[in-house]
Amino acid sequence: MVNVISMMLVKNEADRWLHEALRQARFLSDHVVVLDDASTDTTREIAYQYADEVLESAVSMFARDERFQRQRLWDTATRMARRGDWILGFDADELLPEDHVERLRLILTTKFLPGVDSMSFRLCDMWSDTHYRDDKFWTAHHRQWVRAVRFDPTAPNRWRDATHHCGSFPLGSEGVVGFTDLTIKHMGWSREQDRKAKFDRYMEADPDGALGWLEQYHSILDPEPHLVAL
Template sequence: MSMDSNSSEITSMVKETLEKLESIDFRQKTDLNGYRNRFTERGWKAFLRFREGLSTSSKTSILRAELPSISRLEFNDNLDQCNVTIELNLRGSKNGERVEVTREIRLEMINEETWKIDRYESGLEREGCRESPVINSVFNGHPRVVKACPQKITLAMLVRNEADRYLPAVLQQAAQYVDEAVILDDASTDKTVEVCRELLQGIPSFIHVNQSPGFGNEINLRQQLWELAVQSSAEWILCLDADEVFEDRVVSEIRTLVNQPHIDVIGFRLYDFWDMEHYREDEFWNAHLRYAPFLVRYQSKFPYQWLETPLHCGRFPQNVTLLPSAVSNLRLKHFGWATTEDRQIKYTRYKEADPDGKYGILKQYESILDPKPNLIKWRENE
């Protein structure tokens, strides 16, 4: 194998590995085992020592690594070892500043197709690294806006006929940590609006009531809710549905997520409950294995773009993930599937609204009525 092909292979592997392993939210447990096979035994121990040293620092939190360049890549005479110097931009909070760091790495060739990291050391560190070119381009040269702490959290929620379902529990919890609420009622025929007014007493709230239902075209409602939240001078927009509730510790932990200057999008894992104590996990029901944005800092100069579909359009503009992002280990419980009646209603709705699977997955629609789904017991604050 030539030096050029070795260089290309090493560059690709190092970039993918380091951007993943150096992106750390110290408030959550990060699974490293999937990357264990990219290290020799000695290299893995060195990396764990390095990681342990970082995780004990109280000054560092929510970091996302971006690897813009490899400044040095030198092979030995036998082309079976390579010393690499990496320059990383860590986009997150450390004493309120972004940081630029270097890592000194040595790789060893295991065979002609495999390289592994054999040494891992910290290098130089500089405060105030430059903005990502991606961020500069999407803002068209305008600066990001970050107001002084404490940051305001605005709950944005779309509701329709939720009075006797999960809405009371959702609002009782949210009232403990949000600063204001924007509610869009889609022509409810029950006491949903009254429940919202009662449970949001003492919190600045705006409740807009549509005179006729519009849920046949979800994108219109999602965009309407977004505009109502923006008009309220929102800083952070937390978009929850009326059947979604966080773990209890959200009350004490959410301020840590928003009172920082560098991250604009926070992702959470959503667990689809099939009864009040179990969530579902299988081929089609695994949203809790990935992070989705639920909490977004509004940036007035950002060119938001929506997925213009009448179904499954998303609760935020689809390009918000271009903004500086991080994840939280706070988990969201979704009870919209938790009863047989709810599942039958949603099954019928999706089959009628999307009979050809244009906006969703037909096999997932069919799986809604699976008589023996794989269910896992929920453990609070795990």
């Protein structure tokens, strides 16, 4: 029997999509592991409502050493995994459409998917509950993003060399990627106040665009972005 283990790194998510993200993880998984990155709101208490195991960090590593937290989360999730078990790694602002949740559960529980070591998904940067951003600055939906891997204890356990956005899984753990037609709704951009806060944070951390893309930073505040209905 193949088990499904979900892992999620969270920080100050209480007034966002945490309930829904954890509800989906709970439905999809046999075991849910959450690492709270020193939240100052009620995120930790919400996590305990859904997760089988909640790891607590006394000091936040956000934008300092995300690899440390991701490694800790991965080590905890894989400690209970057997070869071939599915490990899911969705963020707290990533939701599947309801019909896609049902379809993913069917894949995880009834299909063997021979020769496939991981599954990738289309990811849409949502600018509202129903529409995603589509222009030269926002192209995530044109690529596939791995959010599920079959556990292989012999696979590499090395993380991308980045203090932030280092990925959900160790480099090399994906193996042979199986592409799906399932969609992730990345809700982190969907509220105006969140977009403004992210713009301010990026400009403070990287005012010259040396670490990212300055034009994209400024595009966050476009008054009339090109949006497509999901």
